[in-house]
Amino acid sequence: MANTQDRKAVAIARMAKIELFLSGLASEHEAAADYHRNMIVEECISKGKKDLLRARKVLFAGQIEECMTVLEIALLRTNFGKQILEADAVEHILGESDYLELVEAPVPQEALIAYYFFQLEREVVKLYSQFKDEAPKT
Amino acid sequence: MGMLERLRVAFSERQAKRSIRSRLDRLVDEIAEKNRIVETGSQPIPPSAQQHLDKADADYRQALAQFQEEDLDECNRYAERAEIHLKLAEVQLAETYSSSQALSLAESGVEGTLAQLSKAIVDTKLAIEYSNCNLSAQTRKGLINVTARFGNALELLKDGESEEAQGMAEAGLLRLYWYVVDLCLENRHTIVDLRLSKKSLSKLGWQLKEFVDRAAECKQRFYDVGKPLPPAVGTHLAGADQAFRNAIDCVIDNDDSGLEACLAAGSLELKTAEKLFQSSGASEKYEEESAPIAVRPSSSEYEANVDKLKRLIESSQTQNGDQVIKRLSASARYFRSALEQLAAGDRVEASRLSRAAYLDLDYARQLALSNKPAKYLDI
Numbered sequence: 001m002a003n004t005q006d007r008k009a010v011a012i013a014r015m016a017k018i019e020l021f022l023s024g025l026a027s028e029h030e031a032a033a034d035y036h037r038n039m040i041v042e043e044c045i046s047k048g049k050k051d052l053l054r055a056r057k058v059l060f061a062g063q064i065e066e067c068m069t070v071l072e073i074a075l076l077r078t079n080f081g082k083q084i085l086e087a088d089a090v091e092h093i094l095g096e097s098d099y100l101e102l103v104e105a106p107v108p109q110e111a112l113i114a115y116y117f118f119q120l121e122r123e124v125v126k127l128y129s130q131f132k133d134e135a136p137k138t
Numbered sequence: 139m140g141m142l143e144r145l146r147v148a149f150s151e152r153q154a155k156r157s158i159r160s161r162l163d164r165l166v167d168e169i170a171e172k173n174r175i176v177e178t179g180s181q182p183i184p185p186s187a188q189q190h191l192d193k194a195d196a197d198y199r200q201a202l203a204q205f206q207e208e209d210l211d212e213c214n215r216y217a218e219r220a221e222i223h224l225k226l227a228e229v230q231l232a233e234t235y236s237s238s239q240a241l242s243l244a245e246s247g248v249e250g251t252l253a254q255l256s257k258a259i260v261d262t263k264l265a266i267e268y269s270n271c272n273l274s275a276q277t278r279k280g281l282i283n284v285t286a287r288f289g290n291a292l293e294l295l296k297d298g299e300s301e302e303a304q305g306m307a308e309a310g311l312l313r314l315y316w317y318v319v320d321l322c323l324e325n326r327h328t329i330v331d332l333r334l335s336k337k338s339l340s341k342l343g344w345q346l347k348e349f350v351d352r353a354a355e356c357k358q359r360f361y362d363v364g365k366p367l368p369p370a371v372g373t374h375l376a377g378a379d380q381a382f383r384n385a386i387d388c389v390i391d392n393d394d395s396g397l398e399a400c401l402a403a404g405s406l407e408l409k410t411a412e413k414l415f416q417s418s419g420a421s422e423k424y425e426e427e428s429a430p431i432a433v434r435p436s437s438s439e440y441e442a443n444v445d446k447l448k449r450l451i452e453s454s455q456t457q458n459g460d461q462v463i464k465r466l467s468a469s470a471r472y473f474r475s476a477l478e479q480l481a482a483g484d485r486v487e488a489s490r491l492s493r494a495a496y497l498d499l500d501y502a503r504q505l506a507l508s509n510k511p512a513k514y515l516d517i
Binding site: 009014069119 | 257
């Protein structure tokens with residue numbers, strides 16, 4: 001019983017800190033939106049909030065170990081978002097603003113089809129160019 | 139029920155009520171105390187702490203209502219929730235954002251592997267941005283896929299599938315390692331030095347990492363010669379790449395025997411490539427040529443891209459969809475045959491087939507994307 005109470009206290013303390021960490025990240029992300037809005041960070045924040053909500057639900061239900069697992073997930077997500085945001089800040093400070101996006105931007109299907117055709121054409125031309133001077137065209 | 143028993147039950151209910159009553163009293167005192175701290179404090183308080191105080195107050199009121207209706211179980215449930223909100227507020231009132239950043243991440247287990255993966259992704263992003271190195275579309279896409287794998291592994295872990303999450307995280311880490319090695323080779327210098335920890339990988343995962351190192355050393359030796367690769371060497375290097383991709387699928391599926399087989403196949407491909415390279419006397423044989431080194435595209439990669447395009451066309455109901463797919467299939471067949479003829483040393487036939495692959499591809503493109511009638515246009 002005492003052990004359960006200890007684990008519960010640890011879970012609550014960790015949840016409180018992660019929640020604070022996440023809300024700090026959200027504020028920093030808003031501030032950084034002046035120069036760049038990173039979709040990965042946005043996703044980390046929204047999914048992190050959902051994780052914390054779930055962690056609280058399972059804690060209310062007395063499932064402390066599951067709560068700890070969900071909290072670790074929320075922390076990993078928040079920490080990832082924080083690191084990405086810091087990397088973007090470095091790129092901004094260096095004045096380059098050539099951000100490497102780590103998420104696929106939604107592309108219209110026709111553009112995607114054209115892109116694949118372009119890639120395939122490049123590959124086949126690359127192969128053909130190896131012997132373009134030696135092969136007779138018929 | 140006897141008189142004594144009835145008395146015992148009544149006494150027990152009364153005790154329970156008294157206990158809950160005092161729990162609620164303590165709760166209301168603590169809520170008042172925390173609100174007083176918030177109102178009199180000079181520092182701004184975190185919005186989330188205020189939200190927890192409000193929720194604690196709301197849950198306390200619910201608990202009180204249930205107490206008045208004599209539903210003690212529900213009353214206890216709300217009281218418990220109010221206490222949790224209160225403790226969350228208490229910790230947050232004592233914390234600052236900067237101290238919350240010092241939260242330690244796990245170093246071992248699936249969480250440790252995920253922590254290492256997230257750090258490796260960010261280190262790679264930073265290094266690419268900082269160095270302004272060449273980044274091929276394929277590597278960029280690969281990095282996006284690795285990032286997606288990080289998210290997928292988190293979801294698997296959330297669903298309680300920790301073994302699968304470990305497999306996904308390891309696969310992401312090893313794939314990223316491969317991309318970074320390739321990136322350094324493409325740019326001819328170290329862009330980022332990812333140091334994978336043994337803790338994050340299984341025994342076989344570590345062997346796969348060592349395989350990537352051997353493949354990188356092998357490719358480096360070939361590149362250092364500065365001459366085009368003999369075609370057969372390129373074929374075996376492509377074979378090693380394919381074995382690695384298959385091995386990654388085995389890591390995701392937790393298929394150890396499959397992984398061992400892929401490692402053996404990949405190692406054999408590498409050894410064969412090295413032997414062929416040495417025995418071909420590549421440095422003398424290609425001395426007069428000055429073309430940049432080009433490893434031949436592998437047919438499986440071309441075919442994989444054709445398959446993706448076919449799926450896209452099917453799902454988007456592109457105009458002339460059936461004909462486009464037929465032409466694409468023909469193009470993939472010609473491409474594969476061209477590579478086979480090239481490997482067999484028949485360059486004229488390889489040339490003819492690669493041209494045919496182009497013609498069918500271009501025809502398919504016109505059918506799919508142009509409103510004019512399609513024509514076979516030469517390369």
